[in-house]
Amino acid sequence: MAFNRGLQERGVKMVLDAQYGKVLNENEGPTRTVSTTEALRSGILAGDFKPGERMLEVNLSERLGVSRTPIREALKLLAGEGLLDHTPNRGYYVREYSTEDIVQAYEIRAALEGLAARRAAQLGMEQAERAIIERALSDGQKLLNSDDFSSMDRSLYGQINSAFHSAIHSASRSRMLRDHLRQSQQIAPSSHRNVVAFEHDDVKRRLADHYRIYEAILCRDGGRAELLMRGHVESVKISLLRTISRQA
Amino acid sequence: MAFNRGLQERGVKMVLDAQYGKVLNENEGPTRTVSTTEALRSGILAGDFKPGERMLEVNLSERLGVSRTPIREALKLLAGEGLLDHTPNRGYYVREYSTEDIVQAYEIRAALEGLAARRAAQLGMEQAERAIIERALSDGQKLLNSDDFSSMDRSLYGQINSAFHSAIHSASRSRMLRDHLRQSQQIAPSSHRNVVAFEHDDVKRRLADHYRIYEAILCRDGGRAELLMRGHVESVKISLLRTISRQA
């Protein structure tokens, strides 16, 4: 549990501050509620809290070194975002996602990413956004060409992939669309189920998708960009289903 | 302001309860936070709170007759849902939607409703859901055939339309999809901008859409159902754009 380190000793720090002045810890948010919310959110997404696990206020309050108030506020916010389930008088639980739920999340995301790609094509991308995409494409190519591909870190590919998609989200120029996209991806990677295939061929195919999508966007062909993007994300869904059925 | 009636005198009621036993007011939620949240949400959606308006805790606290605590929890939840914007130390504001935002909301909703229709077709609808749809279709027909159509209440058509779509949402059997759909529709009908055309021809065309969509769902033709539904919602967007440009 790394997420509680930052807040744990805040009480002590504040006493020190009162004694020696300044030196407020920078990496914390402006308020306890904000930093608590961030700590809990990333903790949930990182899997530090298991799906279905109960979020006890006093427990969290002690672990994070704050009173129950900011904890309660953070829990309410995360419940509003859909990360937690709440039953009155019975507390908060980490939302559980079935395999079916995760597949559906990909379907929703596919539709939304398609929309984003269409808007990016219609509105055009800024120079900075294009640079990010081109960087992601060339880095992806390098990754594919590397001699010991199989030993590569999955997280590297994840970062490259994420950069590509984020740039398009940003280019959609729509806060609402970005919010929906973020929410459709806010699912804890449940142990085995949410793991995307990482064979050389899979990555190669997805990178080719990225090239074609970017091309369509540059050509300002919104319809084609949407179609390609939707198919791209759906293909991840398919490969996920394949992995699952193979496990069974 | 009708929304504060229910809570206003709770303090008094509780004293009465202590004196005479039970008689807890039924129409209130299980907790103050829940009923406060509902009151504020419907108040925002009904336009009792204007976009951009500040939500002052003490103010609301007095109007609803509860302490600041449940108010703050409700505000946090609604902020998580995207109805309010929050800046630390500076309070909550009713989220504002530009005309562009509203148009985008329809685009997003179109994509999501399309997905829902596809799933409804693929999974099949239950008897109860089919009954609701058929009722909505025949009621819509009656509305169209009525002699003095122009004098009809818009809200009646709104209810019929809402019943049709809700049944399909329900048939999609996906909590996540339902959540996204709800969120994409949680926009206060900003005075003039978000008003959908209500001419006889418009309603006639939309009802015809509904018939075709239902047909596709009954035929289990998911692709067609999605295409039709998406076009259906997009057509509302178009007519909205038409109305706006006419005003300008």
Added chain:
DNA sequence: TCAACCAATAATGTATGCATCTTAAAGAGA
């Protein structure tokens, strides 16, 4: 006259005590 500063006011953030509810374990009765 204007700008910067300062104080007073008001609003939000946080902690805490008490009330209420849930739950589970212990106990009584059949």
Added chain:
DNA sequence: TCTCTTTAAGATGCATACATTATTGGTTGA
């Protein structure tokens, strides 16, 4: 032994006092 009560412990709900942070209006100085 089983079931239904009862009760006690633990957890959430709510109110309130206090701390901290914005904001506003006025004052001082140039």
